Amino acid sequence: MIVQGYNPRTGEPIGEPVTETTDSEVDGVVTAAAAAFEAWSTTPAADRAVVLEAVADALDAESELLVATADGETALGVPRLTTELKRTTNQLRLFGEVLREGSYVEATIDSPDPDTVPPRPDLRRVLRPLGTVAVFSASNFPFAFSVAGGDTASALAAGCAVVVKAHSAHPGTSRETARVVTAALAAAGAPEGLFGIVHGVQAGVALVRHPRVRAVGFTGSTGGGRALFDIAQGRPDPIPFYGELGSVNPAVVLPDAAAARPEEIATAFAQSLTMGVGQFCTNPGLLFAPEALVEPLGAAVAASHGGTMLNERMCDSYRSGTDALAAGDLVTEVSTGDRPADGWSVAPRLFTVPLAVFADNVEKLTEEHFGPAALVVTYDDPADLLAVLPKLPGTLTGTVHSDPTEHPLAGQVAEVLRRVAGRLVFNGWPTGVAVAWGMHHGGPWPSTTNPLHTSVGSTSIRRWIAPVTYQSWPDGLLPAELKDGNPLGIPRRVDGVLGTH
Amino acid sequence: MIVQGYNPRTGEPIGEPVTETTDSEVDGVVTAAAAAFEAWSTTPAADRAVVLEAVADALDAESELLVATADGETALGVPRLTTELKRTTNQLRLFGEVLREGSYVEATIDSPDPDTVPPRPDLRRVLRPLGTVAVFSASNFPFAFSVAGGDTASALAAGCAVVVKAHSAHPGTSRETARVVTAALAAAGAPEGLFGIVHGVQAGVALVRHPRVRAVGFTGSTGGGRALFDIAQGRPDPIPFYGELGSVNPAVVLPDAAAARPEEIATAFAQSLTMGVGQFCTNPGLLFAPEALVEPLGAAVAASHGGTMLNERMCDSYRSGTDALAAGDLVTEVSTGDRPADGWSVAPRLFTVPLAVFADNVEKLTEEHFGPAALVVTYDDPADLLAVLPKLPGTLTGTVHSDPTEHPLAGQVAEVLRRVAGRLVFNGWPTGVAVAWGMHHGGPWPSTTNPLHTSVGSTSIRRWIAPVTYQSWPDGLLPAELKDGNPLGIPRRVDGVLGTH
Structure with missing residues (x-):
């Protein structure tokens, strides 16, 4: 074979x-x-x-x-x-930095204390x-x-x-x-x-x-x-x-943001949606927005370009999945972008559905259509939105577009989204995952398995x-990370206190 | 019911x-x-x-x-x-200390860097x-x-x-x-x-x-x-x-330690084995020792006391399990301690088997008999021992008894044991699990599931x-742990560097 x-x-x-x-x-x-x-x-x-x-x-x-x-x-x-x-290659180099910095092994040392209950021997923990x-x-x-x-x-x-x-x-x-x-x-x-x-x-x-x-x-x-x-x-x-x-990456556009900068949001959304022919795990496939935003969003997607997908199976799956969605009676198709004439190419597609219908069909309407397709869920009252968002499946990212006038509402949305999403994006788009100390690219099932x-x-x-704890070992037999005097000079926790001791 | x-x-x-x-x-x-x-x-x-x-x-x-x-x-x-x-209750209080110290949320802040590949936005990670x-x-x-x-x-x-x-x-x-x-x-x-x-x-x-x-x-x-x-x-x-x-908690007595302090090791072993009628997850059920240690170990167990087990099922299971071991032809019974006459009581039991026989029957002979029973595996050459130890199932603890003369050998044993055990004990016994920053009470399957x-x-x-990363959020909407100026004064990692900034 x-x-x-x-x-x-x-x-x-x-x-x-x-x-x-x-x-x-x-x-x-x-x-x-x-x-x-x-x-x-x-x-x-x-x-x-x-x-x-x-x-x-x-x-x-x-x-x-x-x-x-x-x-x-x-x-x-x-x-x-x-x-x-x-x-x-930058990612490989970042791990070089992580290895030299040394805190990733979580070196931890506890002095003996015979008087506590239960008594504490010399304990030294490290990850191996x-x-x-x-x-x-x-x-x-x-x-x-x-x-x-x-x-x-x-x-x-x-x-x-x-x-x-x-x-x-x-x-x-x-x-x-x-x-x-x-x-x-x-x-x-x-x-x-x-x-x-x-x-x-x-x-x-x-x-x-x-x-x-x-x-x-x-x-x-x-x-x-x-x-x-x-x-x-x-x-x-x-x-x-x-x-x-899989991940649906919901994005929420709050009312004032939608009213203040409809074109900007629509254009940037279409760009994020169609980047790499929508073949990103952080592709924004689900947008919650006021009804008035559907028109500029539709125009932006209509003006956008599709492209060639990675393989035949994905191309077929995108075409049949989005065709079935369009043929069903749950959602309305808003617009379609263009596509190259040849090969395994597809066009961006935008659909819309009212929040109430979405709320009754969350499982069906959050099926991922890998590629440049998105569903706009229209809402009137942000309170209704806050009631529906907790029903979303686990996702890598959740995005909020908010104007300063509605920050308290953005905070409420974030509190709900952080239960279902691993990364919360503010006034941006989820595609583009930086490689950094503070990045989290994960989330609840099914976005990840853990x-x-x-x-x-x-x-x-x-x-x-995984951790190993050395109990009462002679200094000469300990891994360098745990030896007295900290010969590697790495960050360690000694008797509960973090430092370089 | x-x-x-x-x-x-x-x-x-x-x-x-x-x-x-x-x-x-x-x-x-x-x-x-x-x-x-x-x-x-x-x-x-x-x-x-x-x-x-x-x-x-x-x-x-x-x-x-x-x-x-x-x-x-x-x-x-x-x-x-x-x-x-x-x-x-001390454990509850330790977690009070952990909460006040604050590093358990792993607050991490990365400044934006538009020039790196891919560009880095403001990223702030915290555990929720x-x-x-x-x-x-x-x-x-x-x-x-x-x-x-x-x-x-x-x-x-x-x-x-x-x-x-x-x-x-x-x-x-x-x-x-x-x-x-x-x-x-x-x-x-x-x-x-x-x-x-x-x-x-x-x-x-x-x-x-x-x-x-x-x-x-x-x-x-x-x-x-x-x-x-x-x-x-x-x-x-x-x-x-x-x-x-389950966990078998192997303990290894090296030759010089066995020769130098046979009575001390035997007495302390019997004490650890019979503590709480052997009903500890860290009970030392498997001892690797030179042949000469079997006699003092047998004497110590013969002089030890059993007790009443927690319930009828455990008592029955201990009795039938150790009876089957004694009746089989793989191991030899060395000695038995006494037991109270009434209730669900059991006696300590010590068995022995040569290393070569153990090596061919590891799965069968590492079945846990919850209670005060142990198997002494006798070895002649430490090199043979080093070849067999990697076959042990995952276990919460591994113990080494070593005299200063044989520290290099103790180090070799530790390198093998740390692949199968979560805590390595030196010249002590595994029962008694301190509640501390550096404790690890875990290990490979089947001692734990993770x-x-x-x-x-x-x-x-x-x-x-679990982590959540906030990308480009206004300071006012961030959790306190991630706000500018570190209002909680907790340890944080900022641009890769640990500190209280």
């Missing part, structure tokens, strides 16, 4: 096909990764930082080839893919890597959420070994990226086998079932993610499964590390 | 039976808790601290009644139960409570891991509402504790319904299935925990399930809180 890439602009095969990885080959890759973990997990964090930076530099050096390969397989365009690769991690690539980010993306970067930073399941939509990009990563790791002195890649659906299943795999990162559809989640949780020894699944974790930003490293 | 407590010393019913909670009553309790969550989750942390301390004081004030009730239902004895209640939490009480800790125990304390501290599923072995203690907690919460001004309690197996299942329950804490058997874990993960919207299940989390210590609060 083979995995063949296709040119979405023509529907024709592109590049050499990749052979699917057999179960016994998967076992070999995982076994090698698990062996490499032994050395990598005890490599000092500062040395791991140097290796990550070497991988970043190597990817940057091959940017032209990688971007061209990815553009051929995804049609995302050279400018976007160049930026995405830069984002990917879990083992070999499986990473499932996404179709829509061939770099940033794929072979060398955030899951791989954070897991390698944590001290874990990584085996990537390549996405079938960009096998050539995956193979080339893996080649660059493997060579850069070897040149930087990382243990052989630390990073591996497998291809094919069955290889992914074998990976999640493998006894040596200790955690899974996944970005993709709700259906695919749920199936793998169930396999991971159904193991004799369930393992952590961090999946980013609301405590993020797949973007510094704290994404925490998915791959 | 009713839940009836029994006196383990006589096998006779004790106290008034409690009626099992019906599904519709469970729904009522959860609905009230979810309503109370709205107010409690926005109560300032410092005010929640005062409430927790009021609950602690109220429990201390009723210590005599609570301890007497618990002793009647568990036979754990007044001294142990008095200490356990004190530990429980998940919602209503279900807590399953344990049989063996009627206070510290029950109605007002660690899960309840950490969840209330987090700002969550709590519904406890009482353990059937101590319904009277549960009812009395719930009465004190409910009254103290009301007197301290907490919202009505914030804390609830339900009884019966079916009520527990209904709780885990309830749509308004957002996370579960559990302490108990591997079988019961797995069943509830599967229900939680099988929901249409899976929720975090934090279970502490290796990242602890059910004891300050960081146990993290199970009930």
